[in-house]
Amino acid sequence: MRVIGLISGTSVDGIDAVLVELQGRELDLRVQVLNFCTVPYPPELRQQILAVCAAEPLTMAAWSELDDAIATAFATAALTVQTGYPPAQLIGSHGQTVFHRPPTGDRLGHSVQLGRGELIAHRTGIPTVSNFRAQDIALGGQGAPLVPRVDWCLLGHPQEYRCIQNIGGIGNVAYLLPQQQDQSGNHVLGWDTGPGNVLLDLAVSYFSAGQQRYDADGHWARQGHVCEALVVQWLSHPFFSAPPPKSTGRELFGWLFWQQCLEQATALGLKPADVLATLTEFTARSIAQSYERFLPRRPDRVLLCGGGAHNGFLQERLRLHLGEIPVETTAVVGVPVDAKEAIAFAVLAYWQQLGIPGNVPQVTGAHHAVPLGQYWQSVRV
Numbered sequence: 001m002r003v004i005g006l007i008s009g010t011s012v013d014g015i016d017a018v019l020v021e022l023q024g025r026e027l028d029l030r031v032q033v034l035n036f037c038t039v040p041y042p043p044e045l046r047q048q049i050l051a052v053c054a055a056e057p058l059t060m061a062a063w064s065e066l067d068d069a070i071a072t073a074f075a076t077a078a079l080t081v082q083t084g085y086p087p088a089q090l091i092g093s094h095g096q097t098v099f100h101r102p103p104t105g106d107r108l109g110h111s112v113q114l115g116r117g118e119l120i121a122h123r124t125g126i127p128t129v130s131n132f133r134a135q136d137i138a139l140g141g142q143g144a145p146l147v148p149r150v151d152w153c154l155l156g157h158p159q160e161y162r163c164i165q166n167i168g169g170i171g172n173v174a175y176l177l178p179q180q181q182d183q184s185g186n187h188v189l190g191w192d193t194g195p196g197n198v199l200l201d202l203a204v205s206y207f208s209a210g211q212q213r214y215d216a217d218g219h220w221a222r223q224g225h226v227c228e229a230l231v232v233q234w235l236s237h238p239f240f241s242a243p244p245p246k247s248t249g250r251e252l253f254g255w256l257f258w259q260q261c262l263e264q265a266t267a268l269g270l271k272p273a274d275v276l277a278t279l280t281e282f283t284a285r286s287i288a289q290s291y292e293r294f295l296p297r298r299p300d301r302v303l304l305c306g307g308g309a310h311n312g313f314l315q316e317r318l319r320l321h322l323g324e325i326p327v328e329t330t331a332v333v334g335v336p337v338d339a340k341e342a343i344a345f346a347v348l349a350y351w352q353q354l355g356i357p358g359n360v361p362q363v364t365g366a367h368h369a370v371p372l373g374q375y376w377q378s379v380r381v
């Protein structure tokens with residue numbers, strides 16, 4: 001089946017769109033990437049999204065406008081990625097997360113992704129699956145991370161224990177047992193590791209007065225010195241010691257957290273490069289520390305994906321803290337680092353059609369595994 005996968009993540013840097021040909025089911029799943037592109041948001045729309053993520057209030061009418069503007073941008077990205085290719089039969093659209101609250105005690109989680117699937121289906125003429133997190137949340141789960149079951153199929157190894165580490169705005173890991181030992185995918189572990197690039201991006205944007213959006217290859221951070229006292233202080237945040245299942249977002253590691261970091265760094269007289277070096281170290285250590293705390297054994301290999309996989313300095317720090325464990329990217333096993341999440345939502349939509357579960361209960365905390373997403377029919381245009 002030809003499927004389009006769409007996602008814009010917590011970095012809000014644009015819509016990743018992939019066109020794939022999918023065959024098979026789970027361990028025999030085969031993915032052929034036909035095309036991939038990232039379609040940036042119009043700058044004004046990006047600013048509106050970031051404002052909502054930073055808790056700016058909206059009327060319901062403005063909220064509806066925003067939802068449709070995002071859905072329209074997603075539909076455009078879908079049409080762009082399939083230009084020149086035979087039409088896709090299905091779209092899996094994650095949408096844009098603007099709010100994420102994990103469950104606590106009796107209170108159900110709540111995760112809001114804008115860019116409604118019904119508009120995407122209508123605009124593109126392609127049936128669309130969206131709203132992937134809601135069913136997991138209905139079963140008491142975090143609604144995230146949802147990619148680990150796809151990782152198990154696409155990136156698992158017959159004999160190796162592997163960690164697939166996404167470093168997007170937020171970081172998340174999937175820990176895969178050798179496929180020979182785990183034929184069901186029920187033993188996959190995973191959780192959000194904390195901030196990926198989100199604080200770094202906020203810092204770069206601040207220090208460059210909006211001229212730069214991210215620290216290309218970690219070049220700026222590499223020129224600074226790590227302030228160990230701040231790294232230790234930031235790592236004492238209760239999120240890091242809480243056991244999985246756990247997920248997070250800009251609500252915890254976003255604008256407010258960055259403001260605190262900036263205040264503390266300024267009080268200590270840190271230069272911009274030092275702040276970036278310290279934030280990079282914080283991300284690297286939060287990942288390594290979570291492996292030490294929560295993994296039953298050290299992985300044989302770590303495969304990185306997401307935009308952070310392009311940050312050489314972050315990779316260096318991570319290697320240092322992971323000791324002997326080889327750290328590579330998913331690209332070395334044929335899965336492009338920037339397309340992996342979009343591929344995952346194409347697969348989750350495909351599984352929804354086949355009735356195959358998408359979540360992993362011990363990852364999200366949901367009561368059981370279930371197909372994910374809501375299906376919207378379309379009128380062929």
Ligand SMILES: Nc1ncnc2c1ncn2[C@@H]1O[C@H](COP(=O)(O)OP(=O)(O)OP(=O)(O)O)[C@@H](O)[C@H]1O
Nearest residue numbers: 009010011168169170197214216217306307310311
């Ligand atoms: N060449 C590069 N050097 C350093 N960092 C980079 C580079 N390219 C991208 N990034 C970082 O990656 C980020 C985007 O990553 P990605 O697209 O994986 O995030 P996302 O999908 O929005 O987040 P999430 O996985 O949390 O949903 C950018 O905001 C930037 O910080």
Ligand SMILES: CC(=O)N[C@H]1[C@@H]2OC[C@@H](O2)[C@@H](O)[C@@H]1O[C@H](C)C(=O)O
Nearest residue numbers: 097100144145146147170172192341
């Ligand atoms: C609520 C939400 O959008 N969470 C994202 C975010 O970005 C990374 C991490 O936090 C992960 O939990 C999740 O995305 C991926 C696609 C997931 O669900 O696996």
